[in-house]
Amino acid sequence: MTIQPVQIEKAYRLLQIGPTTMISAQHKGDADVMAAAWVGIGGPNKVVAYLGTQSYTRQLIEKSGYFVVHVPTVQQMETVLYVGEHSKSTMPDKIDSLPLFYQEDYDIPMVEGSAAWIVCKVLPNPEQEKEHDSFMAEMVAAWSDDRVFRNGHWEFDSAPAELRTVHYVAGGQFFAIGDGFKFDHGPGQD
Amino acid sequence: MTIQPVQIEKAYRLLQIGPTTMISAQHKGDADVMAAAWVGIGGPNKVVAYLGTQSYTRQLIEKSGYFVVHVPTVQQMETVLYVGEHSKSTMPDKIDSLPLFYQEDYDIPMVEGSAAWIVCKVLPNPEQEKEHDSFMAEMVAAWSDDRVFRNGHWEFDSAPAELRTVHYVAGGQFFAIGDGFKFDHGPGQD
Numbered sequence: 001m002t003i004q005p006v007q008i009e010k011a012y013r014l015l016q017i018g019p020t021t022m023i024s025a026q027h028k029g030d031a032d033v034m035a036a037a038w039v040g041i042g043g044p045n046k047v048v049a050y051l052g053t054q055s056y057t058r059q060l061i062e063k064s065g066y067f068v069v070h071v072p073t074v075q076q077m078e079t080v081l082y083v084g085e086h087s088k089s090t091m092p093d094k095i096d097s098l099p100l101f102y103q104e105d106y107d108i109p110m111v112e113g114s115a116a117w118i119v120c121k122v123l124p125n126p127e128q129e130k131e132h133d134s135f136m137a138e139m140v141a142a143w144s145d146d147r148v149f150r151n152g153h154w155e156f157d158s159a160p161a162e163l164r165t166v167h168y169v170a171g172g173q174f175f176a177i178g179d180g181f182k183f184d185h186g187p188g189q190d
Numbered sequence: 191m192t193i194q195p196v197q198i199e200k201a202y203r204l205l206q207i208g209p210t211t212m213i214s215a216q217h218k219g220d221a222d223v224m225a226a227a228w229v230g231i232g233g234p235n236k237v238v239a240y241l242g243t244q245s246y247t248r249q250l251i252e253k254s255g256y257f258v259v260h261v262p263t264v265q266q267m268e269t270v271l272y273v274g275e276h277s278k279s280t281m282p283d284k285i286d287s288l289p290l291f292y293q294e295d296y297d298i299p300m301v302e303g304s305a306a307w308i309v310c311k312v313l314p315n316p317e318q319e320k321e322h323d324s325f326m327a328e329m330v331a332a333w334s335d336d337r338v339f340r341n342g343h344w345e346f347d348s349a350p351a352e353l354r355t356v357h358y359v360a361g362g363q364f365f366a367i368g369d370g371f372k373f374d375h376g377p378g379q380d
Contacts, residue, residue, distance in 0.1 A: 017365055173370065
């Protein structure tokens with residue numbers, strides 16, 4: 001496998017299938033990773049993320065103005081639960097055991113094993129952030145594991161099952177993404 | 191099957207798995223249905239929906255302050271494409287062929303065959319609506335097809351395959367939701 005860049009105009013497709021995500025952030029060397037099920041597309045090249053006030057990662061995002069949205073995979077389900085169950089506020093070594101890597105130009109750790117990673121730059125909207133814990137951000141760079149997303153398309157049918165995206169319900173219940181259906185037409189032209 | 195109410199506190203679970211949606215709205219007897227892939231959870235009991243300015247349905251929502259988010263199913267994939275491909279602006283009879291029904295107290299048509307329907311009341315945020323086409327709304331009522339969502343949980347494993355949710359990529363490419371995975375713990379306690 002290789003981790004390859006995703007055209008930013010196509011990066012919305014990484015999130016359009018509605019996966020549960022992980023979010024990472026870093027400020028002055030202090031980094032954290034959280035689980036986030038309430039992250040979606042806010043418009044062309046834009047993300048809307050609900051970040052609760054209790055989240056340590058949110059504090060880092062407020063300081064740095066950047067975060068990375070991960071599209072986690074079946075092989076990472078325990079990791080998604082783990083980063084969602086623990087807070088760095090009370091567990092300073094929370095992320096020390098995670099397999100992290102960095103992409104050039106961005107000082108934000110990314111977790112190995114995800115299907116994709118999207119660097120997002122906050123578009124400040126103080127009222128929405130304060131009143132609704134809702135953060136809007138612009139996608140500025142993205143990469144994918146080319147075994148599962150390449151040339152702007154998800155390739156779940158040919159990818160290992162453990163690379164399917166995960167979709168969280170509640171109480172430890174996940175669903176993986178399932179069968180594909182292709183029509184010869186669609187609202188979009190591509 | 192019966193269509194049963196969903197506890198509003200659990201209605202977020204209808205959208206948390208990230209399905210592509212349909213949205214309907216009505217104002218003074220004028221109704222429309224659109225496809226919407228950029229609809230997600232904006233917080234507890236809240237929805238964030240991207241509604242492009244070209245959308246006839248958006249105009250109805252701006253006038254009425256209400257819309258219904260549908261969670262469509264595999265059996266409705268052609269319907270999702272159909273309502274996404276056509277605009278009522280140029281096709282006044284667009285929704286005449288759809289199997290519509292109404293729930294008591296709400297003058298908004300709902301499309302039969304979906305897994306769930308969520309009535310949402312717009313929480314006005316003029317700047318976000320104008321600048322980002324982003325609408326925030328409160329979930330005020332919800333129903334589900336009890337064959338596939340009951341007692342606050344998705345039951346895809348026991349439901350007919352055609353009731354699985356749909357997750358759109360682009361160019362006519364959909365994925366249905368797939369296999370379930372249950373852990374005995376999770377970030378949430380329920």
